[in-house]
Amino acid sequence: MRRLAVLGSPIAHSKSPGLHRAAYRLLGLDWEYSAVEMRGEDLAAFIGGLDDSWRGLSLTMPLKQDVLPLLDEVDELATLTGAANTVLFDGAARRGFNTDVGGIVRALAEAGCDRVRHGVLIGGGATAKSALAAMAELGAASVQILVRRPEAGAAIAELGHRLGLAVELSKLAELEGVAEAELLVSTVPGGTELGVEASAALVRSAVLLDVAYAPWPTPLAAHWLGLGGTVVHGLGMLLHQALLQVRTFVAGDPFAVLPDEEAVLSVMRETL
Structure with a gap:
């Protein structure tokens, strides 16, 4: 065996x-x-x-x-x-x-998201790096990375540059000012309160992939669904x-x- x-x-x-x-x-x-x-x-x-x-x-x-x-x-x-x-x-x-990279790409494709020009990414850890590589594979030219402490985001910003992406590193609080993207990926643990909400304009324009799957829905996913947005469950990536x-x-x-x-x-x- x-x-x-x-x-x-x-x-x-x-x-x-x-x-x-x-x-x-x-x-x-x-x-x-x-x-x-x-x-x-x-x-x-x-x-x-x-x-x-x-x-x-x-x-x-x-x-x-x-x-x-x-x-x-x-x-x-x-x-x-x-x-x-x-x-x-x-x-x-x-x-x-x-x-993980392939899992993200395949989960998004199953939901009809197989091409990205501009993405938004929440988080800067190992899963966020896989999500960034997945965005590059989906054709993204630029990604805005939102983290609580931008000074700690040097490693993921460097990865973005190596992937050929135009990277903008911003504070998480700036999420409410983002108005347009094709994709937002959140890599924060399930149940995390971000302390900021996405705009209705972003929800209308972007698919949300929340890699967390327990507890579900996450606060971010609940907000997205409440505004009629498209959400890809973290179980799809899993x-x-x-x-x-x-x-x-x-x-x-x-x-x-x-x-x-x-x-x-x-x-x-x-x-x-």
């Missing part, structure tokens, strides 16, 4: 075991996928103690960054964003991948990044389409 797990802290609430077990069951694979409580300081010892039955790991924050020094190979997106949410044990090699992880664990490649992939996606969606 091959073994896999999602690691993080806290982890008991994770929906990843249900998503992955449904996929492997449909694919006819007798694989075990569990949830393991894990802190960054314990990660190296845990990975070092795994035997040959282990195929891979899914990682939550802050492990997506903590794992990087422990890997032999890191894919382009994980290198670019500084975060790997997927580890594949490929023989003796530990290979790291970022499937679903699609998990599908790319399944591809990675099964075929060794997040771009390798699974046998009967639509059916796989369907049974995974039913677990949410």
Whole structure:
């Protein structure tokens, strides 16, 4: 039997075991996928103690960054964003991948948002970096990044420049003055009160992707929905990044389409 797990802290609430077990069951694979409580300081010892039955790991924050020094190979997106949410044990090699970027792109495309010229991004952490890379993949030319402390946003602004984006780094309070965009992505934790509301004009023009999914709706999503705006649930990103992880664990490649992939996606969606 091959073994896999999602690691993080806290982890008991994770929906990843249900998503992955449904996929492997449909694919006819007798694989075990569990949830393991894990802190960054314990990660190296845990990975070092795994035997040959282990195929891979899914990682939550802050492990997506903590794992990087422990890997032999890191894919382009994980290198670019500084975060790997997927580890594949490929023989003796530990290979790291970022499937969050693809998960965001696929979730937005499913909602009809497959092209962006100007985006707005709330947050500056690892998930925000993945969202910024996703916006670049969707064709964005410019992104306004809203953070509580702009002086702490140098790293994500630098990533934007490397992606070829025109980046404007602003205080979160300036959200109320933003009037137009095709997409707003919020990467703040669920339940967070921003202390500022989006304008009706922005809600009319932009799709909101709120990567948080518990509790739902978030205050921002509730405001958006209340004004009749289009909201993409954070579970969409979770679903699609998990599908790319399944591809990675099964075929060794997040771009390798699974046998009967639509059916796989369907049974995974039913677990949410």
